[in-house]
Structures are given as C-alpha cells and as structure tokens.
Amino acid sequence: MATILIVDDEYAVRTTLGLMLKARSHQVIEAGSVAEAKAIIDRHRMDLVITDLRLGDGNGLEIIESLRERGDETQSIVMTAFGSIENAVEAMRLGAYDYLTKPVNPDELLMRVVKVLERKLLGEEVSRLRAQLDGRPDSPLIAESAAMRGISELVQRIRSQDVPVLITGETGVGKEVLARAIHQTSLRVSAPFVAVNCATLPEDLLDSELFGHVKGAFTGAVAQHEGLFGQADHGTLFLDEVGDVSPRLQAKLLRVLQEGEVRPVGGTGSTRVDVRVIAATNRDLAGLVHSGAFRADLLFRLNVLPLTIPPLRERRDDITPLIDHFIELLRHKTDRPGLTVDTQARRKLVAYDWPGNVRQLRNVLERSFALSDRETLDAEAILFDNLSPSPPAHEAVPTGTALKSLSEVELDHIRRVVAACDGNQMAAAKRLGISRSTLRRKLGLD
Numbered sequence: 001m002a003t004i005l006i007v008d009d010e011y012a013v014r015t016t017l018g019l020m021l022k023a024r025s026h027q028v029i030e031a032g033s034v035a036e037a038k039a040i041i042d043r044h045r046m047d048l049v050i051t052d053l054r055l056g057d058g059n060g061l062e063i064i065e066s067l068r069e070r071g072d073e074t075q076s077i078v079m080t081a082f083g084s085i086e087n088a089v090e091a092m093r094l095g096a097y098d099y100l101t102k103p104v105n106p107d108e109l110l111m112r113v114v115k116v117l118e119r120k121l122l123g124e125e126v127s128r129l130r131a132q133l134d135g136r137p138d139s140p141l142i143a144e145s146a147a148m149r150g151i152s153e154l155v156q157r158i159r160s161q162d163v164p165v166l167i168t169g170e171t172g173v174g175k176e177v178l179a180r181a182i183h184q185t186s187l188r189v190s191a192p193f194v195a196v197n198c199a200t201l202p203e204d205l206l207d208s209e210l211f212g213h214v215k216g217a218f219t220g221a222v223a224q225h226e227g228l229f230g231q232a233d234h235g236t237l238f239l240d241e242v243g244d245v246s247p248r249l250q251a252k253l254l255r256v257l258q259e260g261e262v263r264p265v266g267g268t269g270s271t272r273v274d275v276r277v278i279a280a281t282n283r284d285l286a287g288l289v290h291s292g293a294f295r296a297d298l299l300f301r302l303n304v305l306p307l308t309i310p311p312l313r314e315r316r317d318d319i320t321p322l323i324d325h326f327i328e329l330l331r332h333k334t335d336r337p338g339l340t341v342d343t344q345a346r347r348k349l350v351a352y353d354w355p356g357n358v359r360q361l362r363n364v365l366e367r368s369f370a371l372s373d374r375e376t377l378d379a380e381a382i383l384f385d386n387l388s389p390s391p392p393a394h395e396a397v398p399t400g401t402a403l404k405s406l407s408e409v410e411l412d413h414i415r416r417v418v419a420a421c422d423g424n425q426m427a428a429a430k431r432l433g434i435s436r437s438t439l440r441r442k443l444g445l446d
C-alpha cells in the first residue's frame with residue numbers, strides 16, 4: 001500500500017483516479033492546485049505524486065521541481081493532454097518517472113503505478129544497503145581510548161535499564177552513533193530507533209513531526225500523521241540538539257516523559273506510547289536553565305544518565321582505529337580495496353586538533369582519497385578543509401609583521417568554526433553565539 005497524491009483541477013478526474021487507486025488499497029490524497037499540492041508535500045511524505053501539467057494556478061512542473069529540490073524518494077508521474085508531449089519530456093528531465101496521456105486509460109495507470117512503486121522499493125533497498133556500508137544505521141562505536149571504553153562499558157552495564165540518557169559533546173564527536181549503540185545494546189533492539197534534529201525544523205513542524213497531527217489540524221493537514229513518538233513506540237527516540245526546543249514544545253515533551261501519553265496537534269484525546277528518549281546537545285543545558293531558556297524539570301527528566309563524549313583531540317587513541325574504520329568503509333564504497341595511508345600521513349592525522357571532531361576526520365579522509373588517484377595517501381595528500389589549510393596542532397604565536405589585527409583574527413576564527421561545522425553556517429553561527437546574518441556579513445557573503 002502506498003500514499004499517492006493526485007493533482008488535477010478537474011474534480012471528476014481526480015476522484016475517478018482516486019477511486020481506482022483506493023480500490024487497490026492505496027491511500028489517496030487529492031489536490032486541485034499547485035499551491036495545495038505543495039502544501040501537502042511539505043507536510044506529508046508521499047510515495048507517489050500523479051499530477052496534471054496544466055493547473056489553474058500554475059504548471060504541474062513546479063510540483064515536480066519542488067520534489068526534486070527536496071531530494072526525497074517521492075516518485076512522480078505526469079498526465080498530459082494528447083499532443084503536448086514536449087511538456088512531458090520536460091517533466092521527465094526534471095525527474096518525473098513516467099507520463100500518461102489524457103484521457104487516462106485505467107489499466108495503463110494501474111500498470112504504471114505498480115512499476116513506479118516497485119522501482120521505489122528497489123531504490124529504498126539500495127539506499128538501506130548503502131547506508132549499512134556507510135556505517136549507518138548499524139555503525140559500530142569505535143572506542144579504543146580510555147574515555148570511550150568507559151562509556152561503552154557503561155552502555156553494556158545499563159543494557160536492561162530503560163533510563164533516559166543525555167549525551168553531551170562538541171559537534172561531530174559521535175553523539176548519534178552512541179545513541180544508536182545504546183539502542184542496539186538495549187532490550188528495545190528489535191523496535192525502531194528514530195532520530196530527529198530539533199534544531200533544523202521550525203517550531204510548528206517539529207510539533208507535528210514529534211507528536212503527530214489529526215486530519216484538518218491546520219491548512220494542508222489532509223490526513224492524519226502519526227508523529228515520531230508513535231513511530232518509535234517500544235523503541236528509542238533520539239532528540240538531537242534538544243537545547244534548541246522552544247519553551248512551548250519543552251512543556252509538551254515534559255508531559256510525554258511524565259505521563260507516557262502523546263496528544264497530536266489538533267487532537268483532543270491522547271495515545272499511550274512506550275518510548276525511551278535519548279537526548280543530545282552541544283550546548284550547556286545547565287546554563288540555559290540558569291538563563292531561563294530551558295526548563296529545569298525537563299532537564300531533570302532527560303538527564304537521568306548523563307554521558308559526555310570528549311572532543312577527539314582529548315582522546316587521540318581513538319584516531320588510528322577511526323582512520324582504519326573509515327578507510328575500510330571507503331574501500332567498500334569506492335571499490336578500491338587497496339586504499340591505505342602511510343605512516344607519515346597517519347602521524348599527521350593523529351597530531352591534528354580536529355575542531356570538527358570525528359565527522360571532520362571522516363570528511364578529510366573521504367576528500368583526500370577522492371582527490372588522489374593513488375591508493376596509498378602520503379602526508380602531502382592529506383587535505384584539511386579549504387578554510388583552514390593544514391594548521392598545526394598547536395599554533396605558534398605569530399610575531400613581528402605576522403601579528404594580525406583583531407578583525408583578521410576574528411575572521412580566521414570564524415572561518416575555522418565554519419570549517420569545523422562542515423560549512424553549515426547555521427551551526428557555526430550557533431557555536432559562535434552570533435546570528436547567521438552576522439556571520440554571513442562578517443565573512444563578506446552579504
């Protein structure tokens with residue numbers, strides 16, 4: 001069964017097609033305009049969109065384009081009047097899977113739908129296998145240093161205790177990998193592990209993502225939506241960047257943690273859920289409580305077991321096994337079984353300070369191998385981020401003419417933080433304690 005959106009400004013066409021697909025047990029949602037269709041795909045994950053090209057308020061191509069921009073797995077089929085094949089060709093160039101000429105022949109429609117859904121399933125299987133090769137979702141937790149060994153021993157010790165865990169640590173230290181490892185070691189292993197980044201979604205969207213919504217709760221809520229708490233039932237919900245949750249949603253979260261019940265947006269009743277919450281943050285939650293930005297009672301609930309992952313530069317014993325782990329993943333991914341790094345390159349990697357932690361180490365290795373046609377990387381071939389080219393582990397204090405002005409030092413620092421955050425301006429601005437627009441201005445981007 002798939003969720004299919006049918007877009008046509010002719011009521012009769014979309015209901016007829018809708019009935020045919022419903023008879024094949026698909027869940028069907030209808031839209032009569034580009035605007036309505038876009039509002040729906042913003043809120044709901046569709047398996048397939050079937051759209052007419054000529055619509056009252058615009059062109060169906062706009063819908064195909066916004067699906068492409070989102071880069072998700074939603075497939076699309078366009079319907080076009082006989083004789084306007086050029087539009088269909090354009091739609092397929094934009095990523096539509098297939099086209100149908102109007103009036104639509106029912107058998108042909110059903111056949112194309114089966115084909116496109118099969119393709120989608122295949123695509124998902126490929127992504128799942130690729131994700132496994134990439135080290136997700138069953139990524140092992142590399143833990144060689146004393147600090148990380150201590151953490152993994154603790155994870156083993158609490159495997160049968162369902163306590164909420166709060167993981168803290170700088171960006172890229174492996175908070176999500178640790179959360180997955182906790183889930184996989186726990187008795188909830190056969191139920192889902194669901195992760196959400198609380199900093200990336202606007203408040204209202206996070207609300208309905210977490211708690212779900214009922215049909216008609218707001219414009220575009222054309223069907224009921226279960227929410228991540230529901231999806232993670234009997235499993236684990238990982239709330240990344242929990243320090244960014246708004247006060248209103250903090251109150252809702254607290255209620256779920258206290259009562260074990262979720263109330264969807266627009267709903268009156270609540271549903272019982274059994275979810276273990278693991279939260280993570282790279283912010284100082286105690287400080288946020290102090291300044292009134294985070295609820296003390298919520299922190300108390302989340303922080304039953306606090307785990308802090310130290311930055312990579314404070315546990316250099318992990319660097320070598322991480323290098324080996326990432327190279328092994330790359331060998332599979334790139335089909336270059338001979339990939340390796342020589343002793344000098346290894347030394348250089350172990351000595352570096354890694355402001356972006358394990359994520360940066362992984363990126364540096366991927367980039368260096370991608371840009372080299374040799375199988376063995378030497379120290380020269382190790383390419384640190386463009387913005388902070390190969391800085392030494394401990395920078396010497398510059399003297400004489402090399403002394404920089406305050407604004408140059410500031411700019412250097414901003415660039416380094418942006419590099420540490422993998423170019424993510426939002427994350428960099430947050431770490432620097434300035435707004436994104438200030439960051440862009442200081443970098444001369446606006």
Ligand SMILES: Nc1ncnc2c1ncn2[C@@H]1O[C@H](COP(=O)(O)OP(=O)(O)OP(=O)(O)O)[C@@H](O)[C@H]1O
Binds near residue numbers: 135142170
């Ligand atoms: N101990 C580890 N073992 C294996 N891989 C790791 C480890 N730590 C981090 N990684 C890898 O480093 C990358 C970043 O890890 P992860 O996303 O868990 O970091 P994070 O602390 O959650 O980052 P952020 O604060 O930005 O959310 C991922 O590719 C992950 O697979």
